Amino acid sequence: MKRILVVGGGLIGIRHMQAVQAHAGCRMVGLVDPDMTIQADVPRFVTMADVTDPVDGVIIATPTPLHAPHGLEAAGRGWHMLIEKPVAASLEGAKELESVLRRKNIRSLVGHHRRYHALVQQLKSSLADGVIGDVVNVSVLWCMRKPDAYFEENWRSVSGSPIMINLVHDIDILRFVIGEISEITALRGQSRRGGARIESGAIALTFENGAVGSVTFSDITPSPWGFEAGTGENPNIGTTHQDMMWITGTKGAISFPSMTLWKGTDWGRAAEPVALSPALNEKTPLEAQLDHFLNVIDGAKPLIDVADAIVTLGLAEALETQLASQTSNSNETKCP
Incomplete structure (x- = not known):
């Protein structure tokens, strides 16, 4: 059972949370979001610093300008991560994150779920x-x-x-x-x-x-x-x-x-x-992406990691x- 934390309770964050809750291979650690009015029947945290339970992987679904800062914070905790697209608000932020992940040997996946x-x-x-x-x-x-x-x-x-x-x-x-x-x-x-x-x-x-x-x-x-x-x-x-x-x-x-x-x-x-x-989807792309993220946590090659997503970000x-x-x-x- 992988212990998964979701950061960000917006439209895509709630969909990630629901996918984690429905997955037989996951246990939901909780939802991190400063807006405590968000309706979610899971443990709630205002910041990642408030999380004291063990975490195997974190899904970062916050607004784009926060992707790199939150990715760096999660990397500081040693958490493997699935980070929503675009991977960062700027190439500079994305490259800094990629450098830290490589140095700390933290595995990443980026949410280009299509x-x-x-x-x-x-x-x-x-x-x-x-x-x-x-x-x-x-x-x-x-x-x-x-x-x-x-x-x-x-x-x-x-x-x-x-x-x-x-x-x-x-x-x-x-x-x-x-x-x-x-x-x-x-x-x-x-x-x-x-x-x-x-x-x-x-x-x-x-x-x-x-x-x-x-x-x-x-x-x-x-x-x-x-x-x-x-x-x-x-x-x-x-x-x-x-x-x-x-x-x-x-x-x-x-x-x-x-x-x-x-x-x-x-x-x-x-x-x-x-x-x-x-071809027909056996699962929704978001669910298939979660399956893959669990494997990436265990060491599988990511379909698109931060380094690869930097190329897409550079074009955008x-x-x-x-x-x-x-x-x-x-x-x-x-x-x-």
């Missing part, structure tokens, strides 16, 4: 098997409308860009299923909620294997297109089962999450769909920097 999704695993293996030949390009849509309450009286109203909260997942999936990204650039859309926060934009990418791609994103537009809506993996987001990623190659194309495979020769004859049965941070330098009404990139 890597555990059966469909994502199937997509990765299908591309690796060459079902569409060499990957040439990819297009991704993530277009949701977050409710106004999501931004009220909290850190998201200023720094709640969808890059670090949402697109960091899509960037990580692209790295995972297609390959490392060598170049990335973006254009910012106009802000519609009346603040300075980044809300929408378009991203262009180049991969080390020669493929190129684009990502269009917005958290101000109600639409059926996005990973969560398409796969139904987030209970807080409505499910549409619509595709949100399209990948083309030298021998065909595939769309996700329907896993519709298309084969063809040239434009003189229409490409035809080929039967491909979508580069995008944030580019977009922050552009005003929502900038004329700098307009055609003459």
Whole structure:
């Protein structure tokens, strides 16, 4: 039985807590959060310093600016950790954490839980098997409308860009299923909620294997297109089962999450769909991630540790920097 502590009682922290409580291989040490009004039938602690019971692993699900400080505090206690994405608010903080973990021989896992999704695993293996030949390009849509309450009286109203909260997942999936990204650039859309926060934009990418791609994103537009809506993996987001990623190659194309495979020769004859049965999750990705975390505590190789997550963070941070330098009404990139 692994003794697990959860730090952070927000939306994702409560989901982690519920997964730990339901897992036969875990014992819930408690929930750390200064907000004692959070409803949770577990031992409560205001800070990690208040925890005196033994802990085998800690799940850090606090706001992004606290990831690195809380990771360092947990490392000081000798606790192996699953830390939510993005791994830190800055590359500097992430690298400091990685250095400490390596020096103290503390194992880590980062919460890019989509890597555990059966469909994502199937997509990765299908591309690796060459079902569409060499990957040439990819297009991704993530277009949701977050409710106004999501931004009220909290850190998201200023720094709640969808890059670090949402697109960091899509960037990580692209790295995972297609390959490392060598170049990335973006254009910012106009802000519609009346603040300075980044809300929408378009991203262009180049991969080390020669493929190129684009990502269009917005958290101000109600639409059926996005990973969560398409796969139904987030209970807080409505499910549409619509595709949100399209990948083309030298021998065909595939769309996700329907896993519709298309084969063809040239434009003189229409490409035809080929039967491909979508993989089904035996467990939710969050539950599968918890299974893996317990194994990582015992010494298994992590699917994505802090060192690997730093690469994804670096790409997301580069995008944030580019977009922050552009005003929502900038004329700098307009055609003459």
